[in-house]
Amino acid sequence: MQAWRVHRNGEPREVMRLDEVEPPVPGEGQVLLRVLAANVNFPDALLCRGHYQVRPPLPFTPGIEICGETPDGRRVIATLDPGASSGGFAEYAAVDAAGVLPAPGALDDAETAALHIGYQTGWFALHRRARLQPGETLLVHAAAGGVGSAAVQLGKAAGATVIGVVGGPDKARVARELGCDTVVDRRTEDIAAAVKEATGGRGADVVFDPVGGDAYTASARCVAFEGRIVVVGFAGGEVPAPALNHALVKNYAILGLHWGLYNTKDPAAVLRCHDELTALAARGAIKPLISERVPMKAAADAVQRVADGVTTGRIVVVPGTAQDTAPDAVPEGSTTR
Template sequence: MRAWQVTELGEPAQVLATAEVPKPEPGPRQVRVRVTAAACNFADVLLCRGKYQAKPELPFTPGVELCGAVDEVGPGSSPELLHRRVVGRPVLPHGGFAEYALLEAHSSFVVPPDLDDITAAALHLTYLTPWLGLHRRAQLQPGEVLVVTGAAGGVGTAAVQLGVAAGAQVIAIVSDARKAATVRGLGATNVIDRSSTDVIEAVREITDGHGADVVFESVGGEAYRQASKYIAFEGRILLIGFASGTIPQPRLDHAFVKNYSVLGLHWSLYLDHQPELVRAAQDDLFELALAKRIKPLVRTAPVDDLPQALEELAGNRALGKTVLTSG
C-alpha cells in the first residue's frame, strides 16, 4: 500500500515522503480500516518534529484522526465492526495518512449513515477536545462568558461552535482580519483581532468588566498571559496546547489572589480512565452535527497535498480543518 512516512525528524515539508509498505496487520483487540478521509492536526506537525508526547520509532506514518471502513478485525475484536464506517485515533506507527491504518477496537466509533466521511473525520479528535474540555473539565454553563484563543483553527472553530451550542457568550480571538471574517460566521458573540486590538481591554469592555468565566487556551505564550489578566472571579483557564511554541509558566500566586483555576486537558487519557464518557461525547457530537447545531469548517484536499497542509498548520495559516481524501 502507499503511505506517507517520516524517515527523519524535522519540518513536515522536509521529512515526509511516500513509500510502498505492507498493509498493517491488526493485533489483539485492533481493527484495520481502509482510510477514506484523514484530518490534519497540529499534533501531526509535532510528530514530524519529534515533539509530540508520543514518539514512534522511525519510520512511521503520521495522522491521528480518520474515518474509514473496517476491512479486517484482530483477535478479540467484535466481528460486528467488519465493514462498518468508523472514526478513531490510529495506532502509531500506522497513522491515517496511508491507504490503510490500525485502530483500537474499543475506541472505534461507528459513524451514523447520514454523516459523510469528510464531516465524520473532523468530528473526532477535533471536537472531542473542546467537548471534554468545556463540558467535563471547565463545566461550562449556559450564559457564561467563553473566550476561545486561536479561534480560527480546527479545534478553535470547534470550541466556538460547541460554546454557542451550550448557550455561552462566546468571544473568539484570532490573529488577523482574514481569520476574523471566517470566525464571525460561526456564531461567536464577538470577534477580537489581536493584531490590531488590546485583547485584555477588549474582553473587559465586551463583558462590562466581568471578564471570562472560561478561557479555551490553545496558543500559550502571550495569549496565556493575557488570559490571566482578563479571567473572571472563579474563572477557569483551560490549557489545550501551545501552538505559539512557548509554554507559559503560570504564576500560582496570581491564581491564588484572583481565585481562578488553571485546568489541563489531555483528552485521550479518558479512553483509558473513562471510555464510556468518550463514547457518550462522540455520540453527542454526532447528534449535534445531524441536528445541524455544529458544522465543521472543512477544507478538503487530496492526500498528495499532505506536506503543504501540515506546513500551513505549522505556519498558523490554516483556517478551520483540512481533511485529506484519497479521491
Template structure:
C-alpha cells in the same frame, strides 16, 4: 511516512508498506479521510511529548470504512466510522488499524472529510468545556485560535452549551470565519487589546472559561481577563511557546488553571468519552455542529498541507484523502 525529524515538507514522503493486520479488539479501516493537526507537525519535528520510533506514519484521526471487523461485534464490515488511532499514528495511509474502543458511529449527513475532522477536535472541545471546565449556560466563554480546527469546534460546542462565546483570532480572514461560526463577540488580536475587548464584551465581568490551544504570550493575555472563579483551560501550545504561570496570579484572582489531555480521558474514562462522542454525533446529525474544513487535498499534497498547519496558515481542519493519488 516520516523517516527523519524535521519540517513536514522535508521529512514526509510517500512509501509503499504492507496493509496492517488488526489484532484482538481492533478493526481494519480503509481510510476515506485523514485530518491533520498540530500534534502531527510536532511529531515530524521531534518536538511532541511522545516520540515514536522512526520511521512512522502520522495521522491521529480518520474517517474510515470497516473492511475487517475481526472479533469486534460493535461494528460490521462496510460501516463508515470515525476513529482515533492508537498512539496518534497511522492515519496518512490507505488502510489503518484502530482499537474498537476508539471507533465511533457518525452522522450520515456529514461528508467523509467532515467526519475525519469530527473526533479529536470535538472531543477536545467537549471534554475541555464540559468535563474539565464545567461550562454552564449563560457563562462567558473565550476561545483562542477560534478559526482553527480545535478552536472552531470549541466555538460550536460552546454555543450549543448556551454560553456567550468570545472568539479571539488574528487578521481579517480569520475574524470573518469566527463570525460565520456564530461567535457573539470577535476579537482581532493583531489590532485590538485582547483583555480589554473581553472585558468590554462581558460588561466588565471577564471570562468564566477560557479555552486556549495557543499558549505562550496569548495565555498570559487571556489570563488577565478571567472573572472571579474563572477557569483557564490549557489545551496546547500551538503558538510555539509552552506557557508558564506564576502561581500568585491564580491565588490573587481566585481562578483555576486546568489541563486538558484527551488521551488520558480515553485511557481512564472510556465510557465517558464514548458518551461524549455520541453527543457530538447527535449535534452533528441535527446540524448544530459541523466541522469547518479549510482544505481537502489528495495524498500527494500531504507534506505541503501539514507544513501549512505547522506554520499556522490554515483555518479549520485540513483533510487528506489517501485514496486520491493526484499530485
C-alpha cells in the same frame, strides 16, 4: 498501497515521503480499515519533528485521526496510536477495534475525520472541566483554528456568549461565520481590554486556551471573578508559568485538560461524549469547519501549513480522489515541495 512515511525527523514538507508499501497487517484486537479521509492535526507536525510526547520508530506514517470503512462496509471513526508505525496518511490503516466508533450520519467523510479529537477536546474542556453554564461568557483563543472552531460551536450550543480571538482579518471573518458574538484580532487589538469592554468590565467566565504564551497572559488579565482558564495546549510554542498569587487574589481557577487520558482513565465518558456529539451534529448544532479537502499527494504540504499556523478550520486528506490519479501525481519515493 500508498502511504506517507517519515524517514528522518524535521519539517513535514521536507521529511514526509510518499512510498509504495504493503498494507499493514492487523494485530490481535485490531481491524484493517480503508481510509476514507484523514484529518490533519498539529500533533502530526510534532511527530514529524520528533517533538511529540512519544517518538515512533523510523520510518513511520503520521496521521492520528481518520474516517474509515470496515471490511463489512461500515463507516467509522478511529484514532491511531501516535507511537505506532502505521498511521492514517495511507490508503489502509490498522486500528484497535475497541476504539472504533460509528460515524455520525449527519457528517460526510471529511467532516467525520475532523470530529473526534477536536470536538471531544472541546466538549471535555467546556463541560467536564470548566462546567460552562448557559449565559456565561466563553473566550476562545485561536477561534478560527481546528480545535478553537470546535470550542466556538460547542460554546454556542451550550448557550454561552462567545468571544473569539484570531490573528488577522481573514480569520476574523471565519470566526464571525462560526457564530462568535465578538471577535478580537490579537494583531491589532489588546485582548484583555477588548474582552473587558465586551463584558462590561466583568471578564470571561471560561477561557479555552490551546495557544499558551501571550494568550494565557492576556487571559489572566481578563478572566472574571470565579472564572476558569482551561489549558488545552501550547500551539504558540511557549509554555507559560502562571503566577499563582494572581489566581489567589482574583479568585479564578487554572484547569488542565489532557483529553487522551480519558481513553484510559474513563473510557465510558468518551463514549458518552461521542453520543452527545452525534446528537449535536444531527440537529445541526455542530459541523466541523473543513477549509480544504486535499488529495493524498498534498498531505505533506497540508501538515506543513498546519504546523506554520496559516490555516483555518481543518485540512482533510481524502485518498483516492481524481487528483491522486492524475499524471502529475507524486511518484514513489519523491517528496512534495
